Amino acid sequence: MKRVYAREEFCAGCKLCEVHCAVAHSEYPNDIIKAFLKQKVKPTPRVLVEENQPVSFALQCRHCDDAPCTKACISGAMQKDSLTGVVTNDESRCVGCWTCILVCPFGAVQRDAGGHKVASKCDLCSSNGGLPVCVQNCPNGALVFTDELWRR
Amino acid sequence: MTLSLSTPDFLIERNRDRCINCQVCVRQCANEAHIWDEEEQRVKSDDALCVDCQRCVTLCPTHALTIRKYPLEFRENANWSANAIKAIYKQAESGGILLTGMGNDQPYPIFWDHLLLNASQVTNPSIDPLREPMELKTFLGRKPEKLMVQDGKLVEEMPPQLELEVPIMFSAMSYGSISLNAIKSLAAAAEKTGIMYNTGEGGLHKDLYKYGKNTIVQVASGRFGVHPQYLEAGAAIEIKIGQGAKPGIGGHLPGEKVGLEVSQTRMIPEGTDAISPAPHHDIYSIEDLRQLIYSLKEATQYRKPVGVKIAAVHNIAAIASGIARAGADIIAIDGFRGGTGAAPLRTRDNVGLPIELALAAVDSRLREEGIRNQVSLVIGGSIRNSADIVKAIALGADAVYIGTAALISLGCHLCQKCNTGKCNWGIATQNPLLVKRLNPEIGAERAANLISAWEHEIKELLGGMGINAIESLRGNRLMLRGIGLSDRELSILGVMSAGE
Numbered sequence: 001m002k003r004v005y006a007r008e009e010f011c012a013g014c015k016l017c018e019v020h021c022a023v024a025h026s027e028y029p030n031d032i033i034k035a036f037l038k039q040k041v042k043p044t045p046r047v048l049v050e051e052n053q054p055v056s057f058a059l060q061c062r063h064c065d066d067a068p069c070t071k072a073c074i075s076g077a078m079q080k081d082s083l084t085g086v087v088t089n090d091e092s093r094c095v096g097c098w099t100c101i102l103v104c105p106f107g108a109v110q111r112d113a114g115g116h117k118v119a120s121k122c123d124l125c126s127s128n129g130g131l132p133v134c135v136q137n138c139p140n141g142a143l144v145f146t147d148e149l150w151r152r
Numbered sequence: 153m154t155l156s157l158s159t160p161d162f163l164i165e166r167n168r169d170r171c172i173n174c175q176v177c178v179r180q181c182a183n184e185a186h187i188w189d190e191e192e193q194r195v196k197s198d199d200a201l202c203v204d205c206q207r208c209v210t211l212c213p214t215h216a217l218t219i220r221k222y223p224l225e226f227r228e229n230a231n232w233s234a235n236a237i238k239a240i241y242k243q244a245e246s247g248g249i250l251l252t253g254m255g256n257d258q259p260y261p262i263f264w265d266h267l268l269l270n271a272s273q274v275t276n277p278s279i280d281p282l283r284e285p286m287e288l289k290t291f292l293g294r295k296p297e298k299l300m301v302q303d304g305k306l307v308e309e310m311p312p313q314l315e316l317e318v319p320i321m322f323s324a325m326s327y328g329s330i331s332l333n334a335i336k337s338l339a340a341a342a343e344k345t346g347i348m349y350n351t352g353e354g355g356l357h358k359d360l361y362k363y364g365k366n367t368i369v370q371v372a373s374g375r376f377g378v379h380p381q382y383l384e385a386g387a388a389i390e391i392k393i394g395q396g397a398k399p400g401i402g403g404h405l406p407g408e409k410v411g412l413e414v415s416q417t418r419m420i421p422e423g424t425d426a427i428s429p430a431p432h433h434d435i436y437s438i439e440d441l442r443q444l445i446y447s448l449k450e451a452t453q454y455r456k457p458v459g460v461k462i463a464a465v466h467n468i469a470a471i472a473s474g475i476a477r478a479g480a481d482i483i484a485i486d487g488f489r490g491g492t493g494a495a496p497l498r499t500r501d502n503v504g505l506p507i508e509l510a511l512a513a514v515d516s517r518l519r520e521e522g523i524r525n526q527v528s529l530v531i532g533g534s535i536r537n538s539a540d541i542v543k544a545i546a547l548g549a550d551a552v553y554i555g556t557a558a559l560i561s562l563g564c565h566l567c568q569k570c571n572t573g574k575c576n577w578g579i580a581t582q583n584p585l586l587v588k589r590l591n592p593e594i595g596a597e598r599a600a601n602l603i604s605a606w607e608h609e610i611k612e613l614l615g616g617m618g619i620n621a622i623e624s625l626r627g628n629r630l631m632l633r634g635i636g637l638s639d640r641e642l643s644i645l646g647v648m649s650a651g652e
Contacts, residue, residue: 012180012578012589019174019213033214036172054584139211140591 001063001085002147004047004124004132008057010142011049017058017134017143018045024125024133044113046122047134058134058143060122061108063087069100069109069121078119086126094118157241160199163220170216171195177208177217182574182586205567207576239497250497253570253580255397255489255534255556258501263508263641264540267547268650270631272618279620281611287621288610290319290551292388292528293457293481311481312457314368314388314528316551317346318607319622320541322599323486323532323553324370324392324461326354328405328414328426329493329570330559331587334579337562337595339363344596345603350553353392353403353428355417356382368459371448373402374428376418380451388482389448390459391441393432396490396507396533398499399463402428405493409573409582442478449479457481464488464510464533465503469517476518476527484553485510487533491556493580494571507533508547512645515548515627524627538609547645548627561602562595 019032026035026043035043047060067087069078077093078100080086089100089109096117101109112120125132135143164185173194177186185201186208188194202219209217226234239250272278279286293313300307322338329352336359342349343366350368351360355377360367369386371378383389394400405414405426415422435441441460448458459482460475462468468485475483487507492500511531518524531544532553541552560566563577570580578590610622619625633650634642642649 010588010591013585014176014179014211015174016176016211016213019172019176033170033172036174054588137213140589141594142591 002124002145003063004058004060004122004135005144005146005149006057006059007142007144008055010140011056011058012140012142013049013051013053013056014139015049016137016139017047018049020133020137021045021047021060021122024128025120025123041114044110044120046110046120048108048110058138059106059108060134061087061104062106063122063124064105068103068105072099072103074099084126086124087121088123088126089119089121091116091118156245158200158238158245159224160202160222161238162202162204163199163222164197164202165218165220166195166197167216167218170214172214172216174213176211176213180207180211180576182576182581182583203567203569204565205569205576206565251494251571252497252500252568253492253494253572254566254568255491256501256504257568260488260506263506263637263645264536264543266635266637266641267508267543267645267647268633268635269539269542269546269613269617270633271616276618278618279615281608281615284615284620286611286614287623288318288607290316290622292316292459292530292550294527295525297525312388312455314348314457314482315346316348318603318610319545319549319551320603320606321347321368321530321551321553322349322558323490323555324350324352324368324390324395325493325555325559326352326370326376326403326405327357327417328354328409328582329403330580331575331578331582331590332357332359332413333587333590333592333595334559334562335360336592337590337599338558339366340592340596341599341603342366344600345607347603348387350390351377351386353377354405354414355419356385357413357417361385370461371444372428373430373432374426376420376426376428379419383448383452383456386456388457388459389452390461390482390484391432391444391448391480392461393435393441394463394465394486395461395492396463396486396488396504397492398495399465399488399504400430401495401499402430403493404428406573411582414582438474438478441475441480445479459484459528459530461486463490463503464505464507466505468505468510469513472514472527473517473521473523476523480527482528482530483514484530484532485514486553487531489534490532491534491559492570507531508544509641509644511544511547511549512629512647516646519627538606539613541606542610542613542625543632545622545625546628546631547647548629550626557602558599561599562590563598 022043022045023032023035028034075093077090109121112118135145178188183201204219291313294311338349353372364385367386368388370390372392407423407425460480461484464487488504528550530551531549535552575581632647634647635650
């Protein structure tokens, strides 16, 4: 399946991926200024730039083949799509028990800061069907969306 | 000293209606002009630290930032400009030489802008480069006095030639003055477009040997990184005598920029200043230069052209004639607008000659002496666009070097702070945090795009003149007319006035 891979040697640490991810998953996905200034709670990015400078890279859900979060989920909200392989959290079923956060080996699941007691994670922007916004907006080509394991 | 009299050069304007406090600007400014105020939970700026590199402006996702010239005015004075006053404040504080980066930015005349190109009308047909073949291929190196052909083959052996698909090369920029990612970008772009890049005096990093056939290796007064494999690695060798931004001064790389890899490449201890002597201490005459040229030719079995790069200075025509007679295959002349990673400000702004005059003088002199065929002429020093190149070739150049233009294609915004090592675009820096901002894959594509774009434009201009091979334009000054120039300038340029 296509996944987002980070090329840490080109990550400038600007966190534009976080900014655009937060907007894409906000109440105003097409208006960055409204998403940040009008929405009551600051939107949460689902990608996080891990930093220990000079090393930095963007990390988001790896959509594991054998995703532990889907097994740990007590309400069946966390599901891996058998066709696309994308792991998503159905927020209407999520009860906010945080077991997924506990078992995720990458620390890629977070609490949603938007007021709902639900888990928040990367959905590969599958709702818009195109390139994930983090990849689209990386100014230095440090994120790639590919179905091949990225090799340097 | 307690109070600094320096005032900011630039004003950072932040549109609060658009700023989302995402802190991208804070993270991208190596000068720390943007600051995150934890208590106020918002971004603020310090104008005094801004150098107008526009990294923040370009990356700001909401276009909330604008940089302006700082509006503070000194009392109007035609003699004492703000720059003149500020320079004195700085030197009164530091007691040091003023340093700067990039090329001469003073308002001297730009002769390219006083030269107009010809086009064909009625009496000779113009050519459409989209429909008809157009030849830009250029060979640099010594050409024989005459050609003898027997059974369809050349009788004499041709001296070694440098083959270019387009008469453009990336000029010498050392590993040290610019980052490895910047060099990788240029090297890969040179390979892609069939041209050359030049190592400068910083040696050849191990990752760059694969670009050998597109590399000119330089031998400068410091001899940094020069060894037999290095000389063998390139397609040509260039002896650097001087550069346009600082004629008479050697290169200077401060020890802070000499990290492990730079030190290995230059073959000097880590952290030591890499100071090239002002002259080559084994070259005090044309005869001495001849010895070095032939030493290098011996070392590479006469298989590679050897060039000599000099800055355009007052006696340039006589000097170039001497260099040709010393056995150089290529003479590269750098005009006073040529860029640099670091130079004393007063040298950069006051020493040297405009490349247009130097080129015309040298080409005329070599022709008069009947030795023009013995060398190829490459010129540099602020070639800004393809029209400048066409004019340079019509004035007599075989090819041009582009340095500043190449760096601009990689993202340089000409803030002239290369010497600080804080290049926010990852070009003129060795700080690993900043270097990785330049992805060489993107850089190579951008630089190669620039070359291809200029290639198309050169063909268009040639076609308009009814010329289908760049060779027919070389030294063809009838294709040029001067406008707004004095008789003396016209005669040095060897062109007629517009209207004639």
